[in-house]
Amino acid sequence: MTTTVPVPPATETSTGALTVTRGALTPRGGRRRRILLRLLALVVLYGLWEVAARVTRNPTFIPSPGAVWHQLVQTSTTHDGIRGYSGHLLIEHLGVSLRRILIGSVIGVAGGVLLGVVMGTVSWIRVVIEPVVTFVRALPPLAYFSLFIIWFGIDETPKLWLLSIAAMPPVAVATAAAVYAAPTGLVEAARALGASRAQVIRDVVLPHALPEIFTGIRIAVGVAYSSVVAAETINGVPGIGGMVRDAQRYSQTDVVVLGLFAIGLSGLIIDALLRSAENRLIPWRGQI
Amino acid sequence: MPSAESGGTPAIAVTDVEHRYGDTVALGPLNLAVPPGEFLVLVGASGCGKSTLLRLIAGFERPTTGTVLTGGVPPIPGRGAGLVFQQPRLFPWKTVGGNIELALRYAGQSTDGVDALLQRVGLPDVAKRRTWQISGGQQQRVAIARALAADRPLLLLDEPFAALDALTRERLQEDLRSVSAATGRTSIFVTHSVDEAVFLGSRVVVLSPRPGRIVLDLPIPLPRAGITPDDLRGLPDYAALRAEIGHAVRSEGASA
Numbered sequence: 209m210t211t212t213v214p215v216p217p218a219t220e221t222s223t224g225a226l227t228v229t230r231g232a233l234t235p236r237g238g239r240r241r242r243i244l245l246r247l248l249a250l251v252v253l254y255g256l257w258e259v260a261a262r263v264t265r266n267p268t269f270i271p272s273p274g275a276v277w278h279q280l281v282q283t284s285t286t287h288d289g290i291r292g293y294s295g296h297l298l299i300e301h302l303g304v305s306l307r308r309i310l311i312g313s314v315i316g317v318a319g320g321v322l323l324g325v326v327m328g329t330v331s332w333i334r335v336v337i338e339p340v341v342t343f344v345r346a347l348p349p350l351a352y353f354s355l356f357i358i359w360f361g362i363d364e365t366p367k368l369w370l371l372s373i374a375a376m377p378p379v380a381v382a383t384a385a386a387v388y389a390a391p392t393g394l395v396e397a398a399r400a401l402g403a404s405r406a407q408v409i410r411d412v413v414l415p416h417a418l419p420e421i422f423t424g425i426r427i428a429v430g431v432a433y434s435s436v437v438a439a440e441t442i443n444g445v446p447g448i449g450g451m452v453r454d455a456q457r458y459s460q461t462d463v464v465v466l467g468l469f470a471i472g473l474s475g476l477i478i479d480a481l482l483r484s485a486e487n488r489l490i491p492w493r494g495q496i
Numbered sequence: 497m498p499s500a501e502s503g504g505t506p507a508i509a510v511t512d513v514e515h516r517y518g519d520t521v522a523l524g525p526l527n528l529a530v531p532p533g534e535f536l537v538l539v540g541a542s543g544c545g546k547s548t549l550l551r552l553i554a555g556f557e558r559p560t561t562g563t564v565l566t567g568g569v570p571p572i573p574g575r576g577a578g579l580v581f582q583q584p585r586l587f588p589w590k591t592v593g594g595n596i597e598l599a600l601r602y603a604g605q606s607t608d609g610v611d612a613l614l615q616r617v618g619l620p621d622v623a624k625r626r627t628w629q630i631s632g633g634q635q636q637r638v639a640i641a642r643a644l645a646a647d648r649p650l651l652l653l654d655e656p657f658a659a660l661d662a663l664t665r666e667r668l669q670e671d672l673r674s675v676s677a678a679t680g681r682t683s684i685f686v687t688h689s690v691d692e693a694v695f696l697g698s699r700v701v702v703l704s705p706r707p708g709r710i711v712l713d714l715p716i717p718l719p720r721a722g723i724t725p726d727d728l729r730g731l732p733d734y735a736a737l738r739a740e741i742g743h744a745v746r747s748e749g750a751s752a
Contacts, residue, residue, distance in 0.1 A: 394585055396581075397586075399574050400577070402575065403602050411598060416589075492588035
């Protein structure tokens with residue numbers, strides 16, 4: 209009677225195949241070439257910017273890279289008794305905005321996931337809620353910000369409401385779609401093992417939806433990021449949006465450009481962190 | 497058609513069952529009683545209702561008419577039967593061990609038995625691996641271990657080896673036969689293959705093309721333990737049974 213079967217070498221084959229595929233997609237030479245290309249593009253852009261600034265000779269229209277660098281130094285230090293910009297260092301402006309984005313995104317994502325799961329599992333709720341979510345999604349954040357100002361004043365609360373509401377629809381839509389499309393085969397497999405309805409949602413539907421939810425989260429954080437400037441148009445200092453808004457009022461284009469760089473670069477870093485977290489938390493993406 | 501009653505409550509009782517999908521009769525009328533400990537193999541052409549019958553017995557569907565009872569009560573998914581599908585249907589977000597742990601947790605059992613279950617299906621040392629890092633045959637072994645985890649009285653297998661290569665399929669048949677002999681669990685195995693049916697079954701039921709009705713119900717009086725697969729296949733009775741079942745399948749226009 210045969211009871212033990214050795215582990216077939218197919219494992220090595222499949223792992224090997226994966227390695228080969230990855231290697232083919234990202235050869236070392238290709239990566240180096242890509243980095244060089246990006247550096248070259250940056251240098252060219254810098255050169256074009258410099259030329260444009262010199263040709264126009266109007267720093268209010270196009271500030272030179274040197275002027276923006278100067279503002280970076282000025283806003284990051286205390287000079288002649290003036291601390292940064294509007295009494296706060298650039299890093300503090302950025303930190304306050306990031307805190308708002310974080311809180312708004314966390315609330316929006318939590319609400320969006322909850323809403324998405326309910327929408328994906330209870331059909332009559334989906335029928336009722338879906339148009340509302342689409343309606344909110346279509347509204348520009350500034351449209352409902354005025355309402356929040358009337359309701360909650362001009363401090364933190366309306367800003368956090370704005371970011372939370374702006375971040376919620378992408379996550380809700382992505383979650384609902386993924387939950388609704390949960391594979392019948394895996395749901396049946398869990399039910400055949402004796403899983404309750406709640407266990408099926410927790411152990412099958414949600415993990416299966418996680419890649420889509422993460423895509424929704426990345427979009428939501430992007431939306432929260434783009435909404436933060438709107439949220440900080442009123443009483444937004446300290447805050448990177450408030451700083452940009454103030455600089456625009458005083459035609460300090462170099463500070464505006466600096467603020468845009470700060471928002472863009474921190475956005476890139478956050479997206480890279482989210483992508484890295486996604487790769488670590490969802491190693492099965494593409495394996496179903 | 498005769499049914500193998502051995503006295504007492506049968507493990508599975510299918511009585512006057514007919515099942516329809518809209519206007520199409522998929523199965524029946526059909527009567528079948530499976531006594532405890534039997535390894536019943538259902539053979540028939542594609543679309544004859546084999547899988548439908550299995551789903552009725554698993555409790556995933558209710559028959560249009562008639563009754564299905566497992567252990568004397570109507571079946572509820574996850575209560576009375578472990579189920580192995582044609583595809584392994586493992587949860588890729590869990591490791592191999594995690595998949596089995598989940599089954600043990602649902603069954604309210606200790607999760608200490610993961611290694612023992614993997615050992616039973618011939619897969620030591622893979623508990624920590626990801627499901628997609630093991631071969632298709634290994635995945636199907638894990639699916640069998642997962643179905644055995646809950647220790648249900650019934651084991652239902654719906655063409656579990658159909659998608660595997662011939663060599664892996666043969667190995668798994670041998671192992672399933674051993675596991676079945678060791679556990680003595682009542683099992684129903686669905687297949688197209690006549691050879692697989694004779695090799696695995698203690699009883700073979702051949703279904704006609706749609707609507708599936710029993711055209712042959714044959715006990716397989718071959719030794720279930722203490723014999724090597726090659727010796728089993730070499731028995732004169734093995735060839736005779738294979739021929740008889742093959743004839744029944746062919747005469748019904750089934751493509752086994």
